[in-house]
Amino acid sequence: MAVVELRGVELKYHTLEGEVTALKNINLAVEPEEFLCIVGPSGCGKSTLLSLIAGLLKPTAGEVLLAGEPVHGPNSKVGYMLQQDYLYEWRTILDNALLGLEIKRKKTAAAVAEVKQMLQDYGLGGFERYYPRQLSGGMRQRVALIRTLAVQPMVLLLDEPFSALDYQNRLAVGEEVVRILRERRKTVVMVTHDIAEAVSMASRVIVMTPRPGTIKSEHHIAMCEDGLTPLQRREHPSFREYFTAIWKELNTDAQ
């Protein structure tokens, strides 16, 4: 069964100037352990799509299902990573990582121990009592990932999670995040406008049209079966082919 399923989803915004159709007729199924990337021009409703899956927005038409159940509001099945880490500067690293558990009232001793273990495993041991401003961008992003994983979501939604980092860090953190998510066998839906990032990480890439956003095409990335890391994939001979194919599709929309 699909972990995430969207059936005929449509979303309209209402403003004083009128009505905007952000998404139209979206049909999509994400299988377990799949790494789905959504690429598209700015303003095509990519992030809106994630908000729908997360239950932060309600579709105007159609329905969103998580593990076969309709979504009504935010729920524990999804973990959402935003464009920046948005760590709370008044909380220590440990307390930031525990935020989700605290909000869901699941901050048990066992859960805290597990978060501490994750901090340890992902190179943040000894930083528990530090404050966010004392950490580098890459470290902060890892804390954000741990904060998301702490509530044990089935699906992770990543909204351009590396866009706030410089290029060098972006590659390094991307490499790490992919490794962590694979180890934990998570299903992932990631939004990005960076084609190379999508091709180097995803098992499937979906290309969207400009507003109103619809699904234009999808690409199965065959090399995902080889278990290559994102950096190794960038070296792979087929990388360029996927890149060019997706780039061309996006480019026709731009003209």
Next chain:
Amino acid sequence: MRNDYSPEHRAYLRRIKIRQAVIRAAQVLLLVGIFALWEIAARQGWINAFIFSHPSRIWAAATRLAGQGELWKHLGWTVGETVIGFTLGTLLGIIIAVILWWSDFVSRVLDPYIVVLESIPKVALGPIFVVWLGTTITAVVAMTISVSVIVTIMMMHNGFKEVDPNKIMLARTFGATKGQILTKVIIPASVPTMIAALKVNVGLSLVGTIVGEFLASKAGLGYLIIYGGQVFNMSLVMASVLLLAVVSVILYFLVAKLEERVVRGRDH
């Protein structure tokens, strides 16, 4: 100073230290100079000592009051009324700001009224409090609260509204309720605004208390100033004003200390 610094760096550090010492010395000298000039001018008859008083007389007036135990009583009243009014005004302001944040409807309805209340000089309300509450400490505290509460509401409400929407969004992705967003995001994110409001309120509360004491009190520095003015005891008036300056500096300093403790460790 560490020894492994280069001579240039040590010279640089020394230059900065010397400059700071010079500034501090000039500040002290300015104060001493003014008081010395004042004293000499009064004694030489350049200014009328009866109207202007002078430092040694002021000192004598202050020590006389202190000797009678009066000084501490008046000081205690003023500080007490200020602290009570300041605390209540700040708390009330924060509570109302939370209500405005909670309900956009209430906030929009009340907006013009708050703007009008803010623009009224609050001291004009003094006589009303005296009539309603009598010449009591309650009237003085009411005056103090009225001076600080509106500005607290406006500062805190603006602070709440300026909290990064993405930080709120993050809490919402975990399914946070409105109450949780308030306690886990809005309030902690607004601590610097709260400190800023406290700093503003220290000064305002003192204004409120002194005006309140002018109108409705038989004790406190405000009362001493009015009384001294009425009986032409300018030394008493000046002594009270100087004490007031000391009180306000101490209160401000305490808030600044609080800020240091609270804000340590976080970004701002």
